[in-house]
Amino acid sequence: MTTVRVVVGAAVCARGRLLAARRSAPPALAGRWELPGGKVEDGESPEQALVRELREELGVETAAEERIPGEWVLRPGYVLQVWTARLVSGKPRPLEDHDELRWLLPGEEQQVDWLDQDRPAVAEAMRRLAARAATGIPGARL
Template sequence: MTDTPLPTVLVVAVALIDVDGRVLIAKRPQGKSLAGLWEFPGGKVEPGERPEAALIRELREELGIEVSESCLAPFVFASHAYDSFHLLMPLYLCRRWDGVVAAREHDALAWVKPDKLSAYPMPPADEPLVAWLRDLL
C-alpha cells in the first residue's frame, strides 16, 4: 500500500443465473489486463452514469442481451486495492434477460455451478464473491 491515495474505479458486475442455477462467467481477452482470467460480466461506470444503467449497457455490448433494471437485484460488493487503483464493484443478480448470450468481447463464456466456480482462475476482486454465490445458490 502506498501513501499516495489510489483513484477509486467503480465497476459493476452481474451474476447471470440460468434456470439450472448455473452462473455465467467470461474469460478476459488477450491484450487486456488480467487476460485469461475468468470474471463476472460487467464494466466501468462512466461519469454521470448510474450503476444499473452502466450494467445494462455493458451487457448489451459484451453479451448481446437486454436486461431491464427491475431484473437487477443488488447482492454484494467487492472492494480491492490493485497496484494503481482501488476497485469498488457491486455485484448484481439477474435471472431474466432477453436474447441469447454470446461472447462479443471475451475469449470464452462458461455456465458454471456455484460450487465449481473456484476451479476457474479469477481476478483478486472477483474471488471473494464466489463464496457469497455458493452460499446463496
C-alpha cells in the first residue's frame, strides 16, 4: 500500500488580490508561478503545514481558512490541496524557493505562467475574489 503525501498550497488574498509566487527552484520549475506552500510533515495537519510553510517561505503569519475543493496530482505519491489563507501579520517577501511575488486582481491571472496543477485552484480563487468584489463589501474576504 502506497502512502500519498499531501502538499498544501495557499490562496493568500488581501485587498481583493491573490498572491502569486515565482519558483526559483528546483530547476525544472524555476520561472513558473505557483500558490506558495509545501509538504505536510508527520504530525501536522494540512492547515498547520500551510501556516508553517508561509512563515518559512514568505516571512508572514497567516491563518488557514477554507479548503478549495479538489485535489491535484503533482507526481506519483504527491497531491496538492489548496486552502484560502488570510494574512495576520507581516509583508510577504520571497525568502525560500521563490524569487518574485505578485499580487493579481481577478482577470490578471493569465499574466503569469502558472504551474499546471495550480491552475484549477487559481481559477476558483479568482472566481471567489471576483464574486466578493461584485458584492461591493469593503474588505470582503475570499
